Amino acid sequence: GAGVSQSPSNKVTEKGKDVELRCDPISGHTALYWYRQRLGQGLEFLIYFQGNSAPDKSGLPSDRFSAERTGESVSTLTIQRTQQEDSAVYLCASSLGVGRYEQYFGPGTRLTVT
């Protein structure tokens, strides 16, 4: 079946502009996660959605970052007033839900802030 998809695959934006990144999870997966991976580094947790529960936003680095998810479908990650340090690959993952741990990653969105 279809895996996790993300769009766009690449995004170049000017410093100060807002960007919106999209994630389509695997159908039936109730849990959705966003991670950030800077060049040559590991993955940093950003935010986690599980069904209709309040999201875990503990990894968001600043109030310029926000994310939404409607039900158990698409999620969007928004970065306002982008800064050069926001340049990274933003990865989305989904899983069957709490206790069903295996997370499957999308291909990522490479964000470059000039």
Add this chain to the structure above:
Amino acid sequence: GENVEQHPSTLSVQEGDSAVIKCTYSDSASNYFPWYKQELGKRPQLIIDIRSNVGEKKDQRIAVTLNKTAKHFSLHITETQPEDSAVYFCAASGIYNTDKLIFGTGTRLQVFP
């Protein structure tokens, strides 16, 4: 919060040799430990995982061991092949009833023919 340390940062082996990557975690409540392989420019792919109720799991040439007392877990790759060359990440999760993964910093494995 949880912290995961991973060593070594780079590892070079000859084809056919074994490779071992080690991780330690800080929160004893963690109960799920996956390993991901990431090839250049690709998404991370789950290669093996272990839960806290077992000490070892094996899948063909790959094995993972977990020592809950010492709070460390290791990835073992035997009979390495050039296609095993990639960056490997360990992670821990399961605390506070959430599944968010806390990742190690990665190990770049190079297998020379």
